[in-house]
Amino acid sequence: MRAFYSCEVTYPFVPQHVLDASDSVRASLPNKYCDPKVAADLYHETLDEYLVADDLGLNVMATEHHAGINSLIGSNPTFLGMIARQTRRARILSLGTLISLRKDPVRIAEEYAMIDVVSRGRLEIGLVKSGGSEMASNNGNPMRNEDRLWEGIDLISKALTHRDGPFSWEGKHFTHRHVNIWPGPYQQPMPRLWAATGDPRSAAECGRRGIINTLVLRGPEGTKKAWDSYKQARREAGLPPATRDMFGYAAMVYVGETDEEGMRIGSKILWFLNTSLKSAPQMSKFLPGAAPPEAAPQIYRSKPKVAKTGEATKMMLPPHQLQAVESKSAAHNAAALSSITAEQAVMQGILFAGNPDTVYRQIMEFQRRAGAFGNLNIIGRSGFLTHKEAVKGIKMFAREVLPRLEESNDVVHDIAE
């Protein structure tokens, strides 16, 4: 089991009455509410946490979000560039740069290659689909977002692996007639790819491409569905069976000395869900393309009209649309998560918190239900959880839990099959 520590550098210091009065705490909240001097402290603290993680055998990861209290990492390559020089051993996972929202994937390939070379081959490249308020922040068309993502991945992959001078790319979404990056990546042929996805269809595509598939806060049932789809897609494509190292799971994790301490401090991470997800309807449930049109009756009505009508419509839907309606939109998921308690979060497998024994058991239990995974993405600090508490949590996890997870590889091997 490999573990990756992350802190999204959240900014919880905006007065509550301002947050309450805003229809969105992302994309449209004025940046006058973010004090750059405080932000500087937060960046430094997080970088220090990454150094502690590096010293103790953990890997690190960073995630990009834009213009909101949920994250001050608006440019993942910038942040990872610092980590690349400061850490010594840790694998560095970008999870990730918002490829579908950047105008030129070749520029992203250049940034990745630089990070990989500076770190002497420690970069792993995570791909995220993006959506929600990120579309407004990046002027990105929410329609065809996924198509742009996959074409962007193809172009980045070719830019990172091509060694023989300029090549031309005239795709559906991106055009770049003279691609020739210097330097190429340190790792040959290129750094390992990850994708954070939530639905079985995307997971299947990851499976066919052999991309590490990580599920973020999906809980065991949703995760199992995605991974089953991944495994099946590989079987159908005649590819070697999926192995544990192809799967990752991102959860909020805090290890205390006691269950009480683990839960008390770990529950602070839920600020991310309770406070920082608030997003205006035009950036969430009414965002074009966020859900199929067939879901409109559930999305647009303030209350169900007549239950039977909805059922009748559902009966008429082809299977792929029915699945889309029933799997709920990202906006619905966000709404459900925003009111979650720590106990519910533990029950749902999105918070692993307690003493070392408890956290170890929670992670093993999750694997029994969802399937074995080889990569744990730790959301270790958020909201008002302090730097000091974060460092303690990193140390406790690294010393008391990680060694047991590494020893448990044989146990979970059976689960993977």
Place this chain on the structure above:
Amino acid sequence: MTVGGIEIEVLCGGAGKTALLMHGFQTISPKAQFLSELARHCSYFAPSLPGFGASKRPEDFDTIYDLVRHTLDLIEVVPDDNVTMIGFSFGGWLAAEAAVTRPTKLKRLILVDPVGIRISDRETRDILDIFNVHPDLVRVKTFFDPQRCAPKFDQMEDAELVTYARNRDSLCLYTWNPLLYNPQLKGWLRRINVPTLILWGACDGIVSPDYGRTYAKQIPGACFELIENAGHQPEIEQPASFVAHVVGFMSDA
């Protein structure tokens, strides 16, 4: 019917001179009052554009370029050599783009609160950012009397809501960036060579009457007229006044 190889739905009715209706952000409802009033004076031909209503959208058909060429196809298939094209809002943009190319069958042009050009400086939006502002604001800005005229989602049928959402998705696909205009169009409006009437809801909060006046100035000989007590969709809020303007123009021009 099939137009240029694309299966599209079309609302038809009335008799006499043909008005080709180009819908706006949403397709035209067969229940719309202005439609039945218009039918007393002329025949109308109201297609749903590819991706809107029940009309198919071919996979690679996804730009304004495609829609403009499709609009030219539509003019050709209208069974009348004397076509008046009436473009509403987004459809007004397409109608203007098509008229710039001087299709031979097009004899008159009516633009109703059209979008499609940019007139202000780079930091002043001409057109409300309908995708990035709160839906309640879009509602208030669209109508003079939103209480009476805005769509009531709780009362709409499932199929109507599905169409509403599909229309919105397609509008976004075609027009996200730059939002609802072609930076080059304003300079080409001078090529429109048919009698043109520009109608504007006096209380339009999506795109202002002043924008409409500037629009009209770019088109040789165009008339500009306001419809009182109406917002972005005067045909919905003031159907009688709207139809009177249309009928008057079709008989004069």
